[in-house]
Amino acid sequence: MGKGNILIADDDAAIRTVLNQALARAGYAPRATGNAATLWRWVSQGDGDLIITDVVMPDESAFDLIPRIKKLRPDLPIVVMSAQNTFMTAVTAAERGAYEYLPKPFDLNELVSVVSRALAEPRKKVQPLTAESSDGMPLIGRCPAMQDIYRVLARLTQTDLTVMITGESGTGKELVSRALHEYGKRRNGPFVAINMAAIPRELIESELFGHEKGAFTGAQTRHVGRFEQAEGGTLFLDEIGDMPMEAQTRLLRVLQEGEYTTVGGRTPIRTNVRIIAATNRDLQQQIDQGLFREDLYYRLNVVPLRLPPLRERLEDIPDLVRHFLAIAEKEGLPPKSFEAGAIERLKRHTWPGNVRELENLVRRLSAIYTQDIVTVDMVESEFAPTSRPASFSDAPEATADLSEAVERYLSDYFMSFGQDLPPAGLYTRILRKVESPLITAALAATRGNQIRAADLLGVNRNTLRKKIRDLGIKVIRTPAA
Numbered sequence: 001m002g003k004g005n006i007l008i009a010d011d012d013a014a015i016r017t018v019l020n021q022a023l024a025r026a027g028y029a030p031r032a033t034g035n036a037a038t039l040w041r042w043v044s045q046g047d048g049d050l051i052i053t054d055v056v057m058p059d060e061s062a063f064d065l066i067p068r069i070k071k072l073r074p075d076l077p078i079v080v081m082s083a084q085n086t087f088m089t090a091v092t093a094a095e096r097g098a099y100e101y102l103p104k105p106f107d108l109n110e111l112v113s114v115v116s117r118a119l120a121e122p123r124k125k126v127q128p129l130t131a132e133s134s135d136g137m138p139l140i141g142r143c144p145a146m147q148d149i150y151r152v153l154a155r156l157t158q159t160d161l162t163v164m165i166t167g168e169s170g171t172g173k174e175l176v177s178r179a180l181h182e183y184g185k186r187r188n189g190p191f192v193a194i195n196m197a198a199i200p201r202e203l204i205e206s207e208l209f210g211h212e213k214g215a216f217t218g219a220q221t222r223h224v225g226r227f228e229q230a231e232g233g234t235l236f237l238d239e240i241g242d243m244p245m246e247a248q249t250r251l252l253r254v255l256q257e258g259e260y261t262t263v264g265g266r267t268p269i270r271t272n273v274r275i276i277a278a279t280n281r282d283l284q285q286q287i288d289q290g291l292f293r294e295d296l297y298y299r300l301n302v303v304p305l306r307l308p309p310l311r312e313r314l315e316d317i318p319d320l321v322r323h324f325l326a327i328a329e330k331e332g333l334p335p336k337s338f339e340a341g342a343i344e345r346l347k348r349h350t351w352p353g354n355v356r357e358l359e360n361l362v363r364r365l366s367a368i369y370t371q372d373i374v375t376v377d378m379v380e381s382e383f384a385p386t387s388r389p390a391s392f393s394d395a396p397e398a399t400a401d402l403s404e405a406v407e408r409y410l411s412d413y414f415m416s417f418g419q420d421l422p423p424a425g426l427y428t429r430i431l432r433k434v435e436s437p438l439i440t441a442a443l444a445a446t447r448g449n450q451i452r453a454a455d456l457l458g459v460n461r462n463t464l465r466k467k468i469r470d471l472g473i474k475v476i477r478t479p480a481a
């Protein structure tokens with residue numbers, strides 16, 4: 001029987017012939033059919049050590065058949081091939097418990113090596129990917145902009161290209177980067193995420209690249225950096241715009257030469273890490289201000305991916321709500337549904353905190369109400385207490401008033417200097433002056449609840465925590481009235 005019996009199902013006769021030949025040449029005993037029914041008959045008779053199947057077959061989709069096969073013979077590895085190379089096809093294949101997914105066209109050598117790997121692995125490693133075990137996967141949303149993203153992602157999973165994800169806070173940048181890792185070539189390697197905004201600036205270099213013992217005061221032992229931790233896997237650099245210059249220079253070297261040195265170290269270390277960077281800022285503006293290296297920007301921006309804000313894909317809200325309700329239910333909260341009017345109300349919100357804000361809202365509604373059905377009024381009352389600052393963008397007059405007031409103030413401020421202009425660096429200094437009262441007000445409005453304040457402002461929680469620390473803002477938690 002050779003190295004193993006392989007069952008092939010594909011309605012394209014040419015593909016069946018090619019696969020038969022390649023597998024026979026490699027020492028396997030292949031058998032091929034053009035339909036799902038025959039495949040099922042073979043499997044239920046106990047034939048085959050491995051299956052290679054196309055998704056679309058004349059009588060049944062392999063995605064419907066695979067769960068039955070898994071139930072009957074959980075240990076039988078299944079390799080899925082498909083010409084519909086969308087990210088969701090890859091996701092579905094993994095969800096149904098396929099061992100491997102190969103987008104057509106693929107290299108025959110690759111197929112043979114997948115087969116030999118699958119047969120060599122100890123059985124029962126194949127676990128269906130359920131919503132719980134998938135850690136937030138799959139990505140939800142069917143709007144055209146998301147479909148475009150899935151198509152790019154599906155192609156990217158087959159490569160090691162550097163990706164730059166842009167999008168407002170809470171649009172799913174980290175989720176997308178995890179998906180790229182988990183469905184890519186490096187999925188068996190580590191995924192390491194680091195948020196530049198959450199780490200004190202002076203520690204970023206050593207956090208990323210590691211440091212040697214005695215590299216600086218306080219460096220009592222050697223420290224392993226994130227690059228080393230991510231070896232063979234993916235490193236997600238969140239809020240890359242907050243990366244200090246020195247660290248940028250080291251990162252550039254990694255991208256150019258594939259090596260770096262630790263802080264205080266001399267020997268270059270070779271590295272094999274896929275980099276995914278993300279930002280919610282306008283990096284072009286940072287470049288203009290001399291805060292971000294242009295050469296680094298081009299190295300990182302090999303494949304740009306822009307995640308749309310939730311207000312540009314309101315049609316995805318019902319799916320997202322269902323998804324978050326299901327998660328809440330799995331976490332033990334009572335099952336709930338939203339009445340149509342409540343969903344309509346959600347579609348009228350502007351979502352400054354994007355998907356994260358929606359997720360937190362659904363969670364809160366699931367937790368606090370005992371009723372099975374979430375009504376418009378409940379949604380309304382969730383928006384109400386903090387709705388003034390959150391709907392800032394809803395109220396152009398308010399924004400205009402503020403802009404005018406600031407403009408008046410600044411023009412007076414500049415006038416006061418006459419010919420002797422103040423020292424350089426005003427941009428950052430003035431923005432800081434605005435930041436502090438803004439954060440203080442958001443904290444006051446949420447009674448010191450940092451998670452809600454972060455939602456309200458539409459910034460990452462870690463970013464908010466860091467800002468609170470940096471700006472020396474006092475957080476006072478007050479109980480609800």
Ligand SMILES: Nc1ncnc2c1ncn2[C@@H]1O[C@H](COP(=O)(O)OP(=O)(O)OP(=O)(O)O)[C@@H](O)[C@H]1O
Nearest residue numbers: 136139140169170171172173174175355356459460
């Ligand atoms: N398309 C989506 N489908 C399902 N969940 C999503 C989607 N997009 C975002 N989420 C959820 O919303 C939350 C925020 O997503 P994520 O942390 O990836 O955003 P981000 O853009 O990285 O935010 P930040 O810039 O603030 O770090 C997460 O809990 C994530 O699971």
